[in-house]
Amino acid sequence: MQPDELTAQPEVAAASTDMSVARHAAAGLSELLNTDTVRLHVHASTPNEVIDRAGGLLFAEGGIEKRYIEAMKGSLVANGPYMVIVPGLVLLHARPEDGAVELCMSLITLDPAIPFGNPDNDPVTIAIAFAATDNKGHLDALASLTTLLGNETAMATLRASDTVERALAAIRAGSGPEPSVSGSVTGGMRNAAG
């Protein structure tokens, strides 16, 4: 990775071949999350059920093998509450070699909220599951999520969405391309000084 490319001015990067990189990263979330991979008001009783539901969407898409769902449950046991990375949101994933078939992502909102054991960030109302076939895809997916999760307006709209279309619109609105283009990852719930 050339530092020069990554720190190029957004307008220069957009004009160059980096546009394909930007489009890939920006289109990432909006393409991965669609009417087949987003479900609202999912009812689950336990964290494992949440994983079954979110993972089931990935499996139905052909993005993962069945064993990846079990691997995500194993990851939950190993990392547990740390996967509830920001208040109300859990990030579910395993490693590429655990049965990832292609880059995929699903998002479900939970009703009622489910505690995962994180005293600071419980209970969970949004579960995002994803898989990638290599480390780069994995990190790109995380970077795209960073943008969305750092956009408080988009996240609030997403949480309040009562239709999948509205949820997808909030995701599109919150997934702007710029941070990926500039290469600066300063996301987070508090976007203050950046």
Add this chain to the structure above:
Amino acid sequence: MPQVKVTIQRGAGLHARPAAEFVKLANRFAAASSVRLNGRQANAKSILGILSLGANRGSEVELEVDGVDAERAMTALRDFLATASE
């Protein structure tokens, strides 16, 4: 602005639990802090930023700290990364 290079020895790197603990540590200080790897920079106080850096054990990162308690912050953050977990 103090900068220091650190090779990560903590756990498997800045993922899951170590990442969360690192971010918690960074947030204890008033100083702003960031971690740079391969030309990408992440706010050390942001879990999402740190996670998407993908810093593994053995990665050499650049720590940058700026603020009133910068020295203490730098020492704490550097030691956290450089020390294998107990």
